[in-house]
Amino acid sequence: MAKVWIADKMSERAIEIFRARGVEVDYRPGLSDEEKLAIAGDYDGIAVRSSTTLKGALLDAAKRVKVIGRAGIGVDNIDVETCSRRGIVVMNTPFGNTITTAELAVAHIIAAARQIPQATASTRAGRWEKSRFMGMELTGKKAGVIGAGNIGAIVCDRLKGLHMGVYVYDPFISDERAAAMGVTKVATVAELAAMVDVLTIHVPLLPATRNLVDAQILASMKKGSIVVNCARGGIVNEDALYEACKSGHLRAAALDVFEHEPVREHPLFELENVSFTPHIGASTDEAQENVAVQIAEQMSQYLLAGAVSNAVNVPSLTEKEKRQLAPYLLLASRMGSFIGQTMRPGYSRLSLQFEGHAATVNRKPLVNAVLQGLLSRSMEEVNEVNAGMLARERGIELVETACEHSDNFSTLIRLQVEGDEGSRCVSGTLFDEKRPRLVSFDTCGIEVAPAGNLIFLQNEDRPGVIAAIGSILASADINIGDFRLGRREDVRNAVALIQVDSVPDEQVLAQLSELPNMLMVRFAELGEL
Template sequence: MRKILITEALAESGVELLRREFEVDVVLGLSPEELLEKIGGYHGLIIRSATQVTAEVIERADNLKAIGRAGIGVDNIDIEAATKRGIIVANAPESNTIAAAEQTLGLMLAVARRIPVADASLKGGEWKRSAFKGVEVSEKTLGLIGLGHVGAIVARGALGMGMRVLAYDPYISEDRMRAMNVARAGSVAEVLESSDFVSLHVPRTPQTMNMIDADALERMRTSAYLINVARGGIVDETALYNALKGGVIAGAALDVFKEEPTTESPLFGLSNVVVTPHLGASTVEAQDRAGVTAAEQVGIALRGLVPTNALNAPVPAGEGAEFVAQFAGLCEALGGLLHQLTDRPGNALRIEYRGEVANFDTRLLDVSAQKGLLSRMVHEPLNFVNTPVLAKERGFKIETSRSSESSDFTSLVTIKLPSAENGGESVVSGTLVGPRMRPRIVDILGYTMDIEPEKHMLFIRNEDQPGMIGRIGAVLGDHRINIGNMAVGRGEPGTRAAMTITVDEPVPDEVLQELLSIPGFNEARAITL
């Protein structure tokens, strides 16, 4: 039974979900040294933000297949090291969106109305109503840098309070923003210069580190407030302190910091700053959702599938995602079949998508085909994470083309591979049929077929003459090899023909040689998918 290690508190419902299928150990408070000692025995790891999954941890994780992050941020996971080892990293991106958005709106109101200092003052025995005059948010402009899941919820809340919303996000279309009643900014600078409140909703990357520096703060209005519930490090905290101290901006509210945990900062001594200890996801509901989602993602990965929230594996996105995912098994089978039909295969794979499937994101299918092709060429176990890495290391190239038209099938996938043996090209095609979308191979090396791929298969090329099918049946029967299904393709009558046969067990080499010794049989290949 596969084992999963959970190193931080997780919703009990998530733990129980995993225990139905896996052996689960919940070990809290592990030191880095203890994690290094234990990780080698586990296939799955679930963490929150405190556990550091470094390159050294991954190097020790001999059996690890999946890392689940119960939350959004993955700064504490070395994704590059995980990818090289073929380990899927998945998070729970939508688990805390509502909580983070509510925290953003709450901090905005707290700093605008000076609620924390007024609370502390009254609890200290003072009644100073005039000392804590705040500002209203109604009729003000909220500027959002990033309009993803959290930003969109913040926008709805702000609009509900009578605010105008301006956003910069190059990945969101103008039509989408217009439908949300959000004005589109052309740059970060426009947001900074035009807003009364600026809220950050971007990940921490090399490009966003210290995005809000001294120059950015100088662009903001002197009456403006900065809110950050995204990630620490996006704001230059020294520059922010100087700007607040010098009256460059009116105030700030922070839930995240460059170094966490942190209990000492010059910012903590300013009355125009509201701070909280990274509480964006700290609601009962968000924690439960994050735990269950992380558990589901790791479970899916350990079953050999691609979890929907995988960060380092191709996941179909947007419209048609579920439809496209159904083609993954077919494409892997086509890739494996093609390699075993090609002598001295070249290093370029061409994939053609036709019909309905061509209208969607097919990156998962590209990797599926590569995975099937490379599986017999490399010694490392392949998955959707390390296949592109290993293909690139071997100088393997992939070209794709697509057409929305397909004359014979609703959707058709064709894979082509050059042969260094004769300079030619091997070609196979497949589709999905019926209400259950079953895979079918419909063309092999120019022969029209109709057969469902199976683990063990036999491909024959022969002269088109009577008795050939019976001879194959007799040879296989003599060796007690049971035939599951058969498809026959032919050229002009009396010229060339081919057969694809599914069998219950591998066909030994001596059986292939016996077939080839019979006049009329030109080629016999055992296929294992």
């Protein structure tokens, strides 16, 4: 039975779902570092929020783990690169707290515009300073939204409800998408900042977004404007924000996040026109239950059925897609494995062409399956998660093309690998949409099931070669189950694929290599179908 450790406080609904799905679960939040290290190796999956940091020694101790689930969006507390290299799927729940976080951003905008936190403190202190708290009406003003993803799109919708003009900077949305959202797309952050009365941020913290809103951007904003950050600390330069608020250039700022958390002291705390919350964007009962339920369902589906949802380091694949793609995944893996065993490592370029029906399916898992099959014969611990990363680290160029037309087959995958040994090409198809077959090798048309023990030969097309091959195999008591031949008419070479009932040893392969007119001898073990 798969076993999961819930390492942080989480809704009890997560426990119920794991158990209902048949997954053993231990709910053990709040452990010391030593206690975490002692138990991490006992689990197939670990579910966390933001308190537990899965990096360094703790991640190293989790020898058995296959999947890590983050009940929330950000995965800053997880070493995703190391997980990918080790083949651990890292999942998050990008939709569970989107509404909650968007609503907090809008609340901060309204509170900053009307100075609600400051007015609350003044009134509680017994002062009735009605004239002091002159606010800014939002209707008719311009709002700038950096990032129009899951959360940003909801913020745009809510701000439109306040009758604000909404402008967006997001290089990843099309003009058509912006038009459908009813917002105006702007080309740069600088252009957006200079035109709006309110600027709110909804992008992840990446090298490209760190200090995205810096002193220059803040200085370009209208005097009396507002900045809100409910995304990630470090996107708004806090020193620059302090100066802009202290000088009165900005009317107000509101932060739910800081570059270094938790924060106990900060220069911004001195300023009355800046308000704060302690990273509570996802802190509602509804959101916490949503993310707990989602991560438990996602992790269970992966551990029990191999289905991948909302993973940050591997293409998502539903259980239905996995069933539909199963024949393709087997074909792709066997094609990669065949070349990985018949071509020496030192690969520089890999070309994948999908034709016919193969061009219409979810191809990313198929690419990973090819890479996994190719690299697994020369590297340890290669899987669908880390295959792409390992290929990139070794400088293997990947070229992928797709065409819904195919000349001879309803569906076809063509794989060509170039490297130190030259180039090798294999093509595969599905018979009856479910039976994988290899149908060409280095331009020779040969049809064979990608299974069993295969001896792969290239020779000059001369009489006597087949008889000599049969004699050597018979002398070694190796029975031939199938013998397929093909010709390369352009160079008068022949290709043979021989399925044998037992594995030939190195002496037999050497004898085959020493035959007159023999150009190449390789062997591949492809397993059962």
